[in-house]
């Protein structure tokens with residue numbers, strides 16, 4: 001077994017991990033990246049559409065362009081690629097990793113978790129019927145088309161109107177696959193409005209709200225699906241109809257990837273790592289950033305979170321004291337997702353929330369204090385709230401809520 | 408002497424292997440593209456203790472004995488058994504009576520170590536069990552296996568001992584001709600001295616083609632929900648059985664996942680491929696599983712599936728011998744458990760009648776595909792030193808390495824399911840959404856086929872269709 005030791009070890013080299021490397025290097029600490037793929041970039045590598053970098057680079061870039069441009073701003077760093085971490089011993093601050101050269105034991109002063117998210121597979125939805133080939137997660141379909149140059153099929157139904165589903169509807173159409181429609185079980189879209197317009201409307205792909213798949217047909221390859229209208233999460237009987245297709249692309253949610261650590265660090269009920277604004281987890285020398293904390297719409301915020309995590313991890317690794325947690329945020333009425341969960345109440349920071357359901361005019365509150373009004377609030381669009389400890393009392397339990405206000 | 412075994416389920420595969428202990432030529436026929444993909448692929452995977460079966464049935468004759476034989480068999484064929492034990496729980500006095508009868512019956516069937524536990528004792532064994540129970544029948548001998556792994560292992564071992572395997576070859580009919588048997592198959596005509604029909608759900612029809620009357624089969628469907636890895640339960644949990652069968656269970660699998668099911672739905676004889684799941688079936692599974700273990704959490708579901716039991720009206724296995732032809736029909740539950748004992752009896756009986764000579768060169772052992780995830784650090788390092796591909800994790804959910812996938816291909820996997828059921832890659836919580844492409848690239852490299860030729864399981868189950876312009 002080979003033994004190594006670093007100030008900071010970073011797990012996962014996507015946008016958050018690269019940000020973390022930069023953060024660590026800014027503090028003159030030693031850093032090692034462990035990444036299971038052959039290179040950095042993570043999910044950016046397969047997102048060949050535009051829409052990345054408006055905040056960080058003030059330009060609209062593709063995923064790979066964003067990756068490349070950001071990488072140029074990072075000093076050289078040590079990395080182990082095609083390497084998987086098998087387990088982490090939090091008590092002794094060592095982890096075990098495996099690659100084609102053997103097993104490694106790596107000691108860290110601080111650890112940064114930037115492991116991203118994974119897609120919820122279609123199979124998890126328990127939709128009855130047969131189990132043929134032709135069923136893909138959106139990420140898998142995207143991988144086939146964008147990186148392997150193969151089409152998943154000829155006539156596709158997409159379920160879930162999150163961004164990945166919408167982007168895949170357009171991508172498949174451009175490649176000559178007939179996209180029969182996008183089916184969304186909720187009464188509202190799951191992705192960004194700009195994606196509904198640019199990916200569906202511009203290509204005349206119908207979006208069926210309050211509709212989903214209730215049965216799968218076909219023994220070998222998919223032959224079709226039965227869809228039905230939904231009301232309050234249940235299919236409405238009598239509305240079933242057969243849709244012929246050989247491909248089903250499921251974009252039914254991303255789950256923060258914390259399998260390796262969720263027995264030891266606190267996670268929220270949606271699976272994200274719970275952190276404070278310094279991106280520190282419930283273990284003092286373990287930090288986290290990116291989609292494993294909370295699913296982000298925009299890569300720019302992921303990068304910034306990563307930089308914060310890396311910088312603070314380096315400070316801890318070098319023995320500096322960082323302030324302790326003072327405030328604790330709780331989801332109140334109308335809030336589906338919230339991150340960060342804690343604050344040290346020392347520096348101004350950004351908090352991200354998603355509302356529970358669409359609201360024309362949402363009033364966001366912190367306990368009884370009004371924070372801001374958001375027009376056209378949707379669960380699919382993350383709302384940023386700036387919190388400044390010199391302006392608000394950020395100690396103790398703080399409930400964040402969103403309520404519809406009448407004009 | 409040429410012997411044909413039709414079907415490579417748990418029954419056919421163990422019979423074929425048993426025959427290689429004699430100086431005979433064994434050929435196996437399987438209509439599907441891989442072994443063990445029939446009933447043996449989709450069931451509860453439990454080695455039953457043997458208290459369920461009424462004395463004087465073939466089930467009772469073979470179940471407890473088969474269960475015991477598995478211990479040796481698992482060492483010879485290197486497959487995993489977890490002796491997790493089982494609890495049959497009673498919710499009222501009437502059910503307590505029934506489990507007392509089961510205890511008695513178990514003793515008559517030669518089942519060892521059975522005992523009745525009080526509520527408190529049962530909850531100690533299984534803390535997540537419903538608080539509503541009042542007693543339970545405990546057996547430490549019940550176990551769980553991955554049944555298809557046993558069929559693969561038995562076939563590999565039979566091949567190693569000289570047997571032949573015809574995959575994707577359906578036997579259409581059996582005809583007796585001048586003391587020999589002619590098999591008409593989808594891949595030509597073959598002639599044999601002895602034929603064993605272990606064709607699972609189709610064994611009745613195949614017997615019929617040879618002019619042998621057996622009680623007809625109909626499928627009885629069982630639907631399941633598989634939950635992600637957890638320590639929800641440690642033992643197999645049964646409700647008290649009823650006329651409809653053993654009921655819906657909560658099962659800790661060999662892979663540390665939890666299986667809920669099965670249902671019990673009688674289908675018509677024409678529905679032998681109807682492995683669809685249904686809304687009603689899946690909700691029944693949930694309801695019944697939550698009665699046993701209230702904290703069953705469906706957000707942990709990985710997938711659903713269904714299997715078909717080959718049922719007949721007499722509710723028992725039928726072993727019918729006509730000269731040198733043997734039909735094994737109605738391999739319903741506990742067919743997995745019974746299979747080793749049944750295979751041994753069938754083959755020894757025939758060997759005696761035909762005066763078969765034993766094969767002094769028979770090698771009983773088969774080695775499983777090495778599994779990095781189950782090894783200690785020393786063994787991991789050693790294997791990676793020999794072959795670096797065992798250091799490259801391909802399936803992140805179940806930590807399956809490239810070396811394991813290449814080895815599965817070397818042992819005959821030609822489809823994604825072939826790899827899945829040999830390595831557990833694509834078997835975990837992401838259901839292959841991350842590793843499918845990597846595995847297809849390995850297949851392309853090892854087998855030299857195009858992406859478009861790679862299928863999930865059956866010939867038309869292609870994954871991709873065409874290239875990007």
Ligand SMILES: Cc1cc2nc3c(=O)[nH]c(=O)nc-3n(C[C@H](O)[C@H](O)[C@H](O)COP(=O)(O)OP(=O)(O)OC[C@H]3O[C@@H](n4cnc5c(N)ncnc54)[C@H](O)[C@@H]3O)c2cc1C
Nearest residue numbers: 012014015016035036042043051085115116290291298299
């Ligand atoms: C399809 C899609 C479209 C998007 N479109 C846009 C857009 O138009 N504009 C925009 O701004 N944002 C977009 N986003 C959002 C943004 O790009 C992502 O949120 C961001 O890139 C996620 O970065 P990450 O580092 O958190 O995760 P990832 O990119 O997923 O990186 C995680 C990395 O960790 C590695 N890893 C995980 N576990 C381990 C382990 N145990 N050992 C070693 N390595 C490990 C993984 O291999 C991966 O490289 C999109 C996201 C997706 C999925």
Ligand SMILES: Cc1cc2nc3c(=O)[nH]c(=O)nc-3n(C[C@H](O)[C@H](O)[C@H](O)COP(=O)(O)OP(=O)(O)OC[C@H]3O[C@@H](n4cnc5c(N)ncnc54)[C@H](O)[C@@H]3O)c2cc1C
Nearest residue numbers: 414416418438445446447453578607629738741742743744
């Ligand atoms: C829902 C369910 C739960 C069960 N649970 C348990 C349990 O927990 N414990 C237990 O002990 N038992 C259990 N069983 C029973 C057990 O699964 C079966 O008894 C056993 O798998 C039957 O094996 P087999 O070899 O007879 O059949 P199969 O596995 O079906 O093998 C027959 C093979 O023959 C092939 N074949 C068919 N026709 C032809 C042909 N004409 N030509 C060539 N090949 C052909 C088929 O493709 C198939 O591969 C369960 C069964 C079900 C369905």
